[in-house]
Each structure stands twice: as C-alpha cells, then as structure tokens.
Ligand SMILES: Nc1ncnc2c1ncn2[C@@H]1O[C@H](COP(=O)(O)OP(=O)(O)O)[C@@H](O)[C@H]1O
C-alpha cells in the first residue's frame with residue numbers, strides 16, 4: 083500500500099509540469115462549481131429571505147380601479163372592501179383557513195407613552211393576521227376575537243417600539259397613545275422580517291375603524307389556503323375574482339379592478355427558478371470539470387505512450403496487468419482527488435471572502451456551500467478520476483512486453 | 493529445466509502467416525550454460541521470448557521445470573516470469589530515473605517483498621556484481637558495462653532458476669564483453685541455468701553448449 087503510494091508519487095513528481103497542469107484544470111473546474119453553487123445558495127437565501135416573514139400559502143387581495151366598462155358602468159370606478167366581504171368569502175371558499183382584513187390609518191401615527199413619542203406604522207387587523215405575517219408573540223398575547231367584538235382599545239407592539247417607549251420596563255398593561263387615542267398594551271411581538279415589520283403596532287381592526295373614522299372599510303384582505311397546490315391556488319384566485327366581480331360589479335377579466343397577489347404561485351415560481359438555476363450551475367460546473375477530466379485522461383494517455391518501454395519492462399519483470407491498471411487509475415484518482423480538494427477549499431474560501439467583502443449584499447445573501455453538494459462534488463471527482471484513468475490504464479495493460487522491449491523500439 | 497517439443501510459431505505479416513520457429517525440439521538440463529546462435533532473422537529472439545514466457549507459441553509444447561507453459565493468463569505468466577526467469581537485454585532496459593539499487597529491487601516489488609528487504613537484497617546483488625560502490629548512481633552515471641552488471645543483478649535478485657540474455661554484449665566493447673561473460677559464467681557456476689542469444693563467436697565459445705538456428709530450425713547442437 084505504502085509502496086504503491088510511493089510509486090505513484092514518484093511517477094507524478096517525475097512529470098511535474100504535466101501534474102501541475104492537470105491539477106490546475108481539474109481544480110479550476112471544481113472551484114467554479116463550488117463558487118457557483120455557493121452563489122446559487124446565496125440567491126436561494128435571498129429568495130427565502132423575501133418570503134421569510136409571510137405565509138407562503140396565502141392570497142392577498144388589494145383594492146383596485148376598473149379599467150373596463152361593465153354592466154353599463156364606466157371605467158375608473160374604485161373597487162373597495164368592507165367588513166362584510168370577509169364572512170362572504172369565508173362562506174364560499176372552503177379552502178380558506180386563516181382570514182384577516184387590514185385597515186390602514188394614513189401615514190405614520192404619532193405614538194407616545196412615558197413622555198416619549200415617535201412615528202410608527204399602525205396595522206389594524208383581525209386575529210388571524212398573526213398567521214399571515216408569521217408574527218411571533220414574545221410577551222403577553224396577540225389580538226383575539228373578543229378584542230374585535232368588543233372594540234377593545236388594546237394593542238400588540240413591536241419589540242423596538244416597546245424598547246423605545248418603555249426602556250426595558252414591562253410594557254404589559256401600560257397605556258400608549260396612538261394618534262391621540264389611548265390603547266392598553268397586551269402583547270409584544272417580533273417578526274423575522276426585521277425592523278420593517280417590527281417598528282409598528284397592531285390594533286384590533288374594529289376598534290381602529292371606529293376610532294379613526296373608517297366605518298366598515300377594509301383596505302386589504304388576506305387569507306391562507308392550507309396546503310393547496312399551485313393549481314388549486316390559481317383556481318381559488320379565479321373563484322375569488324368571480325365572486326368579487328359579481329358582488330362588486332366589475333368585469334371578472336379586468337386585471338386592474340381587483341389585484342391578487344398569489345404567494346403560492348409566486349413562491350412556486352421562485353422555487354422553480356432556483357431549481358433551474360441550480361441545475362444550470364451543476365451543468366456548467368460539471369462541464370468544466372469534465373473538460374478537466376478529459377484533459378487528465380489525455381495527458382495520462384500521452385504518458386502511457388511515452389512509457390511504453392517502461393511498462394513493457396515492468397511486465398517482463400513480473401508486473402501483472404492488474405497492477406499496471408491499478409497504478410494508473412490510482413494516479414488519476416489521486417490527481418483529481420487532490421485537485422478537487424484544492425478546488426473545493428479554494429471555492430469555499432472564495433465564498434467566505436465574498437461574505438466578508440459584501441456582508442449586506444441584497445442579491446446574494448449569506449452565500450454558503452452546503453456540505454452535501456461539496457461532498458457530492460468530491461465523490462463525483464473521485465469516480466470521474468477513475469473513469470478518466472480507465473482508458474489510459476486499459477491501453478497500458480494491453481502493451482505487449484515483447485514489442486515494447488524489441489531493440490530499437492524504445 | 494527446459495523441454496521443447498515440436499515448437500512452432502509464426503507471425504502474421506500483411507495478413508499472411510510468416511513461420512519463424514518451424515518445429516524446435518530442445519532440452520536444456522538444469523545448470524547448463526547454452527548459447528543460441530544464428531544469423532539475423534533466424535528466430536533467436538523469438539525463441540528466447542517463448543522461453544521467457546514473454547510470448548506465446550502456436551503449437552508443440554514447452555515445459556519449464558514441472559510447469560507446462562501453455563495458454564496462461566497474463567497474470568499467471570507475469571507471476572511465473574517474476575519467480576523463475578531473469579532477463580538481460582542488449583540495451584539494458586534500466587529505468588533512467590531510478591538509481592542502481594532501485595532498478596535492481598524492481599522485480600522484488602512485484603514479488604510483494606517489503607521495501608526494506610528489497611533494498612537489502614538489491615544491495616547484496618550489486619555487491620556480488622562488483623558495483624557495491626555505485627548503488628545510488630543513476631543509469632546515466634554508469635558505463636555500458638556497469639549498466640549491464642546492474643541489469644544482471646536485477647535479473648538475479650529473485651533467485652530465478654533460468655537466466656535469459658538476448659545479445660547481452662551487443663552494445664559493449666570487447667574488453668567489457670569479456671567481463672560480462674565472466675560474470676555470466678560465474679552466475680552459471682553458482683547453479684543458475686543460463687541461455688545466451690548471441691551472434692558473436694567469442695561469446696558463444698565461452699558456452700559449453702552451442703545451438704545454432706538456421707531459418708527457424710536447429711541446425712547444429714554442439715557440446716564441448
Ligand atoms: N512482432 C513481429 N511481427 C512480425 N514479424 C516479426 C515480429 N518479430 C520478429 N519478426 C520476424 O521474425 C523473424 C525472426 O525474428 P527474431 O526472432 O527477432 O530473429 P533474430 O533475433 O534471430 O534476429 C524476423 O524475420 C523478424 O522480422
């Protein structure tokens with residue numbers, strides 16, 4: 083074993099330039115593959131990041147303006163939502179499992195307590211909103227049905243809001259003023275969406291509609307549809323359009339009257355695009371690697387030809403075909419293995435540098451090489467090395483000592 | 493040691509068989525020193541290659557010791573060569589990047605002998621052929637005679653029963669040729685059967701038995 087390794091090492095070091103070139107070509111291929119995979123992972127992380135704080139199985143409905151005449155009505159009419167639209171949809175679309183409205187008070191509201199005051203966003207919602215936004219209650223509770231029914235003046239505030247207003251003191255039970263109206267803090271929440279999603283307060287939609295003159299108006303309707311497939315989500319989207327067009331009297335094919343964001347479809351598209359991207363990366367990386375391996379194979383073939391005399395002599399002295407094949411395949415595997423290792427290490431280092439160099443890059447977020455693909459690349463290299471070594475090895479094994487040793491043949 | 497019966501071999505040239513050995517009957521007992529002579533193209537090397545299990549023959553039979561050498565797999569042939577036969581070639585065939593010791597030790601690698609033991613035995617053999625002080629020299633640092641001594645040491649390192657030499661002095665001047673023949677005679681005296689192919693009568697005359705090939709047949713078989 084050690085002997086065989088020494089023989090291989092000797093053979094490799096005797097062909098220094100060849101060895102280095104081969105190493106470089108395979109290492110480069112692996113490096114490209116690893117870096118692309120890492121970058122691909124970064125893109126995938128970015129996409130995941132975009133969706134991180136929302137339920138991906140949801141449909142969001144936005145108000146619109148008609149762009150087609152319908153039923154004798156002119157274009158340019160506003161299509162709006164009211165409280166009654168929610169039970170209407172709930173009753174007709176059985177797939178809905180969480181449903182909420184959103185009511186906006188215009189602009190940021192002056193929010194104050196303890197003599198401190200600042201602008202924060204206000205979202206007035208139903209209790210199910212928690213599921214739509216993946217809101218995490220870290221203290222107290224979220225809004226509940228009783229809050230809605232009884233128009234309670236309660237609020238759930240974001241972690242930074244609590245920090246700003248109460249400086250570490252327990253905010254639960256404290257009163258804060260939202261645009262001049264007092265609300266009692268019943269909970270503190272956090273959200274993976276970061277500052278954008280936490281520098282705000284949640285109010286019961288009914289209370290806010292009453293307190294800020296909203297009557298029964300709703301600005302946005304959002305609901306989840308369980309584990310519906312993309313096709314089902316598209317069908318539900320169509321159903322919603324049909325139902326709402328009849329109810330609100332607009333052309334069901336009018337894209338501007340009711341705007342629907344189908345997260346199921348959107349997410350599926352992104353997942354699909356990312357899968358294509360990853361496949362492409364593998365294709366490019368494997369292509370580069372294959373080129374390197376063909377190089378390895380060719381270079382080994384050339385050396386086998388160069389060493390015909392030597393191989394013939396070794397056979398005359400007792401080398402079996404299997405020993406000749408083994409040493410050449412081992413040489414190829416060692417070459418590609420070492421090169422692959424260098425490529426993987428280089429690629430991982432490069433990814434790490436990108437991470438350090440561009441920490442908050444919004445396109446490639448936390449690029450990383452997952453262990454699985456890196457190991458897969460390594461394993462493929464070793465197998466491919468063996469394949470690359472096969473042709474030269476077979477040629478070497480078929481060398482006939484008599485011919486290789488004939489006087490003048492060398 | 494060697495028993496050939498009706499041995500025939502032909503090469504295929506341009507699609508037609510070209511008979512080279514046309515029915516050789518030959519017995520070489522253990523411990524003999526025999527020369528095979530004949531003009532160029534008479535089939536000397538072909539015969540030697542068959543004897544060395546480097547090449548197959550078409551018909552007849554070849555027994556080496558108690559082994560019938562026929563229809564062997566390559567692996568089995570390699571094993572027999574390694575164990576029973578040593579080769580010496582006209583142009584030495586040393587590996588240029590290995591020093592004398594490593595060259596001599598090479599057959600032991602294929603015999604599966606541990607490295608340390610290989611080098612110990614290789615140095616012993618170099619000592620025996622008078623090159624103990626050149627052990628770490630590369631072939632290109634050695635004279636022709638010295639290279640052939642290294643090759644002879646290599647051929648003997650596995651303690652073969654049979655040593656085959658194809659024109660071992662063909663690339664050497666006459667003084668060096670004599671030294672090499674002295675060495676082969678000495679090897680033979682120590683018990684190894686030696687067969688030397690040569691076309692030089694000075695070399696053949698050093699051998700007690702001389703077999704002359706003419707056109708693929710034994711024309712003369714002299715003992716002295
Ligand atoms: N591999 C081969 N293919 C075809 N012909 C060959 C081959 N080897 C030898 N010969 C022919 O066989 C004949 C005997 O060759 P060889 O045994 O080398 O003779 P010698 O060694 O006596 O000079 C020659 O005519 C040679 O050309």
Ligand SMILES: [Mg+2]
Pocket residue numbers: 536537538
């Ligand atoms: Mg010849």
